[in-house]
Amino acid sequence: xxxxxxxxxxxxxxxxxxxxxxxxxxxxxxxxxxxxxxxxxxxxxxxxxxxxxxxxxxxxxxxxxxxxxxxxxxxxxxxxxxxxxxxxxxxxxxxxxxxxxxxxxxxxxxxxxxxxxxxxxxxxxxxxxxxxxxxxxxxxxxxxxxxxxxxxxxxxxxxxxxxxxxxxxxxxxxxxxxxxxxxxxxxxxxxxxxxxxxxxxxxxxxxxxxxxxxxxxxxxxxxxxxxxxxxxxxxxxxxxxxxxxxxxxxxxxxxxxxxxxxxxxxxxxxxxxxxxxxxxxxxxxxxxxxxxxxxxxxxxxxxxxxxxxxxxxxxxxxxxxxxxxxxxxxxxxxxxxxxxxxxxxxxxxxxxxxxxxxxxxxxxxxxxxxxxxxxxxxxxxxxxxxxxxxxxxxxxxxxxxxxxxxxxxxxxxxxxxxxxxxxxxxxxxxxxxxxxxxxxxxxxxxxxxxxxxxxxxxxxxxxxxxxxxxxxxxxxxxxxxxxxxxxxxxxxxxxxxxxxxxxxxxxxxxx
Amino acid sequence: xxxxxxxxxxxxxxxxxxxxxxxxxxxxxxxxxxxxxxxxxxxxxxxxxxxxxxxxxxxxxxxxxxxxxxxxxxxxxxxxxxxxxxxxxxxxxxx
Amino acid sequence: xxxxxxxxxxxxxxxxxxxxxxxxxxxxxxxxxxxxxxxxxxxxxxxxxxxxxxxxxxxxxxxxxxxxxxxxxxxxxxxxxxxxxxxxxxxxxxxxxxxxxxxxxxxxxx
Numbered sequence: 025x026x027x028x029x030x031x032x033x034x035x036x037x038x039x040x041x042x043x044x045x046x047x048x049x050x051x052x053x054x055x056x057x058x059x060x061x062x063x064x065x066x067x068x069x070x071x072x073x074x075x076x077x078x079x080x081x082x083x084x085x086x087x088x089x090x091x092x093x094x095x096x097x098x099x100x101x102x103x104x105x106x107x108x109x110x111x112x113x114x115x116x117x118x119x120x121x122x123x124x125x126x127x128x129x130x131x132x133x134x135x136x137x138x139x140x141x142x143x144x145x146x147x148x149x150x151x152x153x154x155x156x157x158x159x160x161x162x163x164x165x166x167x168x169x170x171x172x173x174x175x176x177x178x179x180x181x182x183x184x185x186x187x188x189x190x191x192x193x194x195x196x197x198x199x200x201x202x203x204x205x206x207x208x209x210x211x212x213x214x215x216x217x218x219x220x221x222x223x224x225x226x227x228x229x230x231x232x233x234x235x236x237x238x239x240x241x242x243x244x245x246x247x248x249x250x251x252x253x254x255x256x257x258x259x260x261x262x263x264x265x266x267x268x269x270x271x272x273x274x275x276x277x278x279x280x281x282x283x284x285x286x287x288x289x290x291x292x293x294x295x296x297x298x299x300x301x302x303x304x305x306x307x308x309x310x311x312x313x314x315x316x317x318x319x320x321x322x323x324x325x326x327x328x329x330x331x332x333x334x335x336x337x338x339x340x341x342x343x344x345x346x347x348x349x350x351x352x353x354x355x356x357x358x359x360x361x362x363x364x365x366x367x368x369x370x371x372x373x374x375x376x377x378x379x380x381x382x383x384x385x386x387x388x389x390x391x392x393x394x395x396x397x398x399x400x401x402x403x404x405x406x407x408x409x410x411x412x413x414x415x416x417x418x419x420x421x422x423x424x425x426x427x428x429x430x431x432x433x434x435x436x437x438x439x440x441x442x443x444x445x446x447x448x449x450x451x452x453x454x455x456x457x458x459x460x461x462x463x464x465x466x467x468x469x470x471x472x473x474x475x476x477x478x479x480x481x482x483x484x485x486x487x488x489x490x491x492x493x494x495x496x497x498x499x500x501x502x503x504x505x506x507x508x509x510x511x512x513x514x515x516x517x518x519x520x521x522x523x524x525x526x527x528x529x530x531x532x533x534x535x
Numbered sequence: 536x537x538x539x540x541x542x543x544x545x546x547x548x549x550x551x552x553x554x555x556x557x558x559x560x561x562x563x564x565x566x567x568x569x570x571x572x573x574x575x576x577x578x579x580x581x582x583x584x585x586x587x588x589x590x591x592x593x594x595x596x597x598x599x600x601x602x603x604x605x606x607x608x609x610x611x612x613x614x615x616x617x618x619x620x621x622x623x624x625x626x627x628x629x630x
Numbered sequence: 631x632x633x634x635x636x637x638x639x640x641x642x643x644x645x646x647x648x649x650x651x652x653x654x655x656x657x658x659x660x661x662x663x664x665x666x667x668x669x670x671x672x673x674x675x676x677x678x679x680x681x682x683x684x685x686x687x688x689x690x691x692x693x694x695x696x697x698x699x700x701x702x703x704x705x706x707x708x709x710x711x712x713x714x715x716x717x718x719x720x721x722x723x724x725x726x727x728x729x730x731x732x733x734x735x736x737x738x739x740x
Contacts, residue, residue, distance in 0.1 A: 029599050036598045166553075172591045190650040192713045211709045214702045224587045232586040234561045235568035235579030238620040250576035311695055338577035342584065354696045357635045361703040368710060 033177040040177075042380050042406060044170040046413035047153070049373045051164060053417060055219075056366030057146040059351055059359055060497070062109040064143030067480075067497040068428035070489035071137045072111040075129035079104050079286060080273040085132030086114050087272060089125075090294070100291040105129050106306050107285070110493070111137075138433040141442050145424065151227075154443070158230075164223075165231050171220045178209060185210055201379040208372035215365045216372070222349035225342060251339060256320045256330045262298035269294055270326040272301070279303040279319045283332065291323060299323020307352035312343035315350075374414050381407050381462075408457045408465075415469035416453025418508070422476040422501070423449040429483045463515065470512035478505030539603075548597050551606040556593035558617075559609035560586045565620025631691055633737050638687035638701070641680045642708035644727045648677025650712060651724070660720040681705060 026032045057064065066072060075082070086102045094100065097116040105112050112129040115122040126137040152160025179185065189210065192203045209216065229236065233244070240247045272289070280286055287306035293299050302318040312335065320330040335343060347353060351362040381403070388403035427445035435441060457465040480501035484494055567582035568575075593609040600606045618625060650656045652674035657665040665673070684704060689697035715723035 032599045033595070036595070169556075169587065169590055169594065172587065173594045176591060176595060190646075190653070190656055190709070190713050190716065192717055194717050207713050208710065211713065212706045215706055218702075221587060225584060228583045228586060232561055232564050232583055234564035234586070234620065235582045238565035238624075239568050239575045239579055241624070247576065247579065250574075252576075311699065336577060338573070338580040342580050345584070348699065354692050354700060355631070357631060358692070358696065358700055361700060361707070364707055365703050368707075 030181055030183075033180040037174055037177040037181055038380065040170050041174050041376050044167055044174075045373055045377045046409055048167055048171055049370060049377070049414060050153070050417050051150055051167060052366065052370045052373055053421060054146040055150040056363060056370060057421060058143065058150050059363045059366060060500075061143030061147045062106075063493050063497055064146070064425070065140070066109055066111065067484075067494045068140045068142050068425060069111070069137050070429070070484075070487045070494070071135060072126065073128060073130065073135075073489070074110050074491040075105055075112075077105075077129050079280075080276055082112055082129045083272050083276060083289060085129070086112060086127060087269070089127060089132055089134075090114055090116075095295060098293060100294050102289040102291075104286060104288060106287055108306075108493075110491070136433075138428075139438040140428045141424075141439045142428075145443065145446070146421070151223075154447075161227055161230060165227060168220050168224050172217075172224075175209070175213070175216055175220065179213075182206055182210070198379070198382050201375055201382050205372060205375040205379055208368050208375065212365055212368055212372070216369060218348060219366075219369070222345045225345040226349055228342075252333065256300060258293070258298035258300060260298070263293045263296045265297040266295060267297040267299065267324045269299060269323055270301070270321070275301060275303060275321050275326055278328075279305070282319065284309040290318070294323065297324060300329070307350065308354070311347045311353045312340055313347035313350050313352070314343070377410050377414065381410055407462045408454070411457035411462060411465045411469060412450070412454030415466060415473055416450055416457065418473045419453050419469055419476065420446050420450035422473060422480075425480060425501075426476060426483065429487060467512050467516045470508050470515065474505045474508035474512060476505075477501040477508060544603060547603055548606050551610070552594040552597035555597060555607050555610035555613070556590045558613040559593045560590040562613035562616035562620060563589050566616040567620075569620045569622070633733075633740070634687050634691035635700075635704075637733055637737060638684045638691065638704050639708055640727075640730050640733055641684035641687060642701075642705040643680075643712060644730055645677045645680025645682075645684060646705065646709045646712050647724065647727060648673050648675075648680055650677075650716070652677060656716070659716065660724055684708075 026035055077085075082104060083102060086104075090097075090100050090102075094114075094116045099116060099122070101115040101122065103111070103113045103115070110129070111126060113124050113126045115124045117123055126135045127133065128135045148154065151164050153163055154160070155163060188203075188206065190207075192200070192207050194200050196203075224231065229244075233242070236242060236244055236247045240250070269291070276286060276289075283303075283305035285306045286303060288304045290302040290304070291299060292302070299322070301321040301323045303321070304316075304318045305314065307314060314332070317332040319328065319332060321327065322329055351359060384403055388400050424442060424446040427442045431438060431441055431445070453469055456469065460468065478501065481498035484490060484498045564582050564586045567585075568578045571578040571581055573581060596609060597606045600608065651660070651665075652670045654664055654670070657663075657670070657673075685697070685701045688701040688704060691697060692700050712723060715726070
């Protein structure tokens with residue numbers, strides 16, 4: 025585009041970063057929140073009690089409920105209480121269109137739990153932007169590519185990576201924004217590259233089906249068969265013969281000894297001679313993503329029919345990369361590492377967006393500037409979108425949590441209303457940014473977001489149902505709220521009153 | 536060349552990045568999947584894993600190359616790569 | 631586990647601090663004078679040693695595969711903390727390494 029390689033890359037980085045940065049920020053924020061999706065889901069449904077009942081007992085209760093109410097269903101699913109999500113629920117029908125009934129793990133009776141999209145909304149938004157699934161996957165994939173291109177072009181144009189490795193000079197306007205953008209990008213570069221590339225790898229067969237097209241003539245069924253992903257099937261006629269279901273507890277113990285903590289059980293054709301029991305572990309015993317892996321038992325004899333597969337090196341590589349993105353391994357310390365790294369990624373993207381405006385502010389912002397009207401209007405659009413897509417999105421995210429607690433529990437189509445609240449708040453924030461001067465809009469939205477984050481604990485006090493998971497969400501909200509309040513305060517008073525004398529002196533000495 | 540309006544030049548480069556880049560990474564994946572000395576199931580995976588490296592390089596190329604025509608080079612490069620990847624299909628089509 | 635993770639974070643921080651103070655401009659930023667070449671070299675060597683110890687602690691906490699992944703996150707975060715502290719409270723940023731002996735005592739005898 026320009027005369028030199030570096031100039032071209034700078035042009036690409038600036039404009040691709042601006043235009044796609046707004047949505048990338050949304051993807052990174054929701055992805056960061058999705059690290060704690062189960063915990064957020066639990067918080068958003070305060071009716072779910074904590075329980076200390078063993079998994080074997082809970083499974084027994086779930087089975088006796090299903091025997092009583094759904095004895096003839098073709099499929100049973102049981103989602104067991106785990107460390108991250110203490111709820112118990114049973115389902116019938118297939119996975120996408122099934123009917124889910126939450127149960128009380130302590131009694132085995134149905135539990136009146138409000139419908140809520142839960143933290144799952146952030147997870148889904150993260151890879152589909154709430155568009156129809158396949159469209160969303162492609163849009164997010166394209167954005168991830170832009171992110172990769174942005175990272176590489178960023179490395180090219182940042183010439184002093186090692187010389188300014190530890191450099192951050194605060195209170196210097198544009199300089200400080202650039203320093204922060206550089207530092208947060210360079211110091212977390214392994215994380216940025218890893219998370220972006222592995223994100224693309226998850227759906228790589230959808231994005232680039234070239235290998236299947238060339239080698240398997242586009243027949244994806246043949247490809248999956250070649251991978252050895254065949255499903256255990258029982259002869260169909262057996263499904264007509266009634267038979268007693270085997271006792272679950274020994275199977276669970278066997279599976280737990282082999283796979284670690286168990287997450288869910290699926291039973292196909294229960295109460296027939298064709299019954300199959302699939303026991304799935306919670307994800308995260310290893311880095312490789314083991315989604316869909318299960319030990320399959322005969323539902324009548326209890327014999328093990330198929331074990332979790334040992335992966336060949338190539339599929340293992342793919343699973344490990346997907347697993348690195350899903351961050352289900354390594355327990356809570358790892359989850360926190362991912363969460364904080366994610367937050368810094370968000371801040372990196374946001375600082376780049378702000379930098380765009382800060383850099384051009386002196387030229388375009390004043391009403392009497394000599395820049396022509398069209399350029400000034402475009403500058404204003406960038407400014408409004410920055411506020412609406414950065415602080416506005418954060419308001420919408422925490423607003424979703426508030427909506428889950430405040431909307432009436434018996435509201436029809438409650439989940440749809442929660443999603444409407446999310447997008448409604450986001451739209452309002454964009455409009456608000458459009459009618460207010462940029463600085464006021466920043467301060468007001470950041471302050472609102474801080475209050476909403478900090479106030480999660482207040483909602484918790486009123487609703488009850490406090491346990492350590494919900495408390496964790498509320499405390500994290502409080503800490504983030506304090507951070508946002510500090511940000512709002514720094515925007516409101518750009519020259520902070522308290523500058524440490526020594527730090528100031530060092531600055532002068534260097535300048 | 537210098538008379539072309541800016542928006543058209545940007546559009547051409549973006550098209551080269553998006554379409555040329557896709558064609559290039561698609562074709563190189565197909566080519567790799569064909570020639571890698573692995574079982575077909577493994578070759579497909581190993582060939583697809585680096586696809587996004589090719590795509591990213593093509594995007595950067597599209598904006599870095601000196602003249603607008605060369606920005607479309609990945610698209611041209613995709614043709615021979617695709618021919619290698621799809622040679623059985625190509626032969627059948629010719630026959 | 632928590633103790634090992636804390637330790638790996640502290641050593642990663644100390645390691646990054648060593649590397650940082652091994653650079654003239656950042657040494658000056660804290661002490662207002664230039665470091666001798668020998669001091670610079672030993673600070674850098676200590677820095678790498680800190681990072682290495684941090685890797686060992688990560689491996690102890692998570693095993694080598696997950697530990698290596700965690701280590702990248704740990705050293706990145708430690709560096710971000712250092713970079714954010716340095717311009718505001720430079721002496722405090724250096725004094726923070728005093729947490730390592732405290733941690734060692736707690737880890738060994740706690």
